[in-house]
Amino acid sequence: MIDLYYWPTPNGWKISIALEEMELPYRTVPVNIGRGEQFEPGFLAISPNNRMPAIVDHEPEGGGEPIPVFESGAILLYLAEKTGRFLPRDLRGRVEVTEWLMWQIGGLGPMLGQNHHFRVYAADNLQYAVDRYTNETGRLYGVLDKRLKGREYICGDYSIADMACWPWIVPHERQGQKLADFPNVNRWYETMKTRPGVQRGFDVLKEVRGAKMDEKAKSILFGQTAVTAPRDVS
Numbered sequence: 001m002i003d004l005y006y007w008p009t010p011n012g013w014k015i016s017i018a019l020e021e022m023e024l025p026y027r028t029v030p031v032n033i034g035r036g037e038q039f040e041p042g043f044l045a046i047s048p049n050n051r052m053p054a055i056v057d058h059e060p061e062g063g064g065e066p067i068p069v070f071e072s073g074a075i076l077l078y079l080a081e082k083t084g085r086f087l088p089r090d091l092r093g094r095v096e097v098t099e100w101l102m103w104q105i106g107g108l109g110p111m112l113g114q115n116h117h118f119r120v121y122a123a124d125n126l127q128y129a130v131d132r133y134t135n136e137t138g139r140l141y142g143v144l145d146k147r148l149k150g151r152e153y154i155c156g157d158y159s160i161a162d163m164a165c166w167p168w169i170v171p172h173e174r175q176g177q178k179l180a181d182f183p184n185v186n187r188w189y190e191t192m193k194t195r196p197g198v199q200r201g202f203d204v205l206k207e208v209r210g211a212k213m214d215e216k217a218k219s220i221l222f223g224q225t226a227v228t229a230p231r232d233v234s
């Protein structure tokens with residue numbers, strides 16, 4: 001059994017989708033990040049960066065103590081290794097999937113996260129920041145569009161790179177992007193949506209998906225410093 005520490009956001013969906021696609025048994029442990037549950041000591045012991053997703057695998061290969069894993073890219077690699085699925089075994093295929101996984105982790109996720117921040121959450125309208133991240137989002141969509149030309153999935157066959165990228169394309173409207181401008185991304189996005197594993201993963205905790213962020217949640221999420229926010233779950 002795997003414990004999935006999770007909240008329904010793009011980074012969370014990557015792992016709920018992977019667990020569903022890999023048909024691994026798991027139980028969901030909600031981490032309400034708008035209420036500060038990511039600062040609970042028990043969670044920090046698993047995920048010291050106070051971010052979800054994280055997992056604990058109670059049945060690791062070879063037995064022994066449960067294995068905790070934080071960082072969605074590390075979790076995807078761990079699960080792909082565990083199951084032998086969605087990560088090619090041959091050197092060249094493996095390098096390609098790793099490249100596009102790292103592209104998501106190092107570029108698509110952080111840039112689109114800043115896009116959401118300045119377009120949707122920032123108290124002031126900071127036009128420079130809005131333009132900067134909207135343009136960079138468009139550039140990254142363009143890169144993905146070129147990559148998907150002539151390929152059904154990002155690396156040809158379906159892989160953990162698709163599971164990492166797709167959740168970040170879900171909120172394309174709030175990122176100021178039109179999928180019609182990126183026909184290959186659009187086609188891939190729709191193909192992904194038809195996969196039962198993607199649908200099941202996307203629906204985990206769907207009852208709280210897209211809940212409006214109140215001021216308290218904003219101060220917990222956007223007020224973090226080196227000292228960082230105290231636990232506040234009231």
Ligand SMILES: N[C@@H](CCC(=O)N[C@@H](CS)C(=O)NCC(=O)O)C(=O)O
Nearest residue numbers: 009011033050051052053071072073
């Ligand atoms: N690099 C991390 C990013 C995870 C991340 O940013 N998670 C957000 C939600 S999408 C979170 O837990 N935020 C809590 C916080 O900011 O305190 C990963 O890929 O796992």
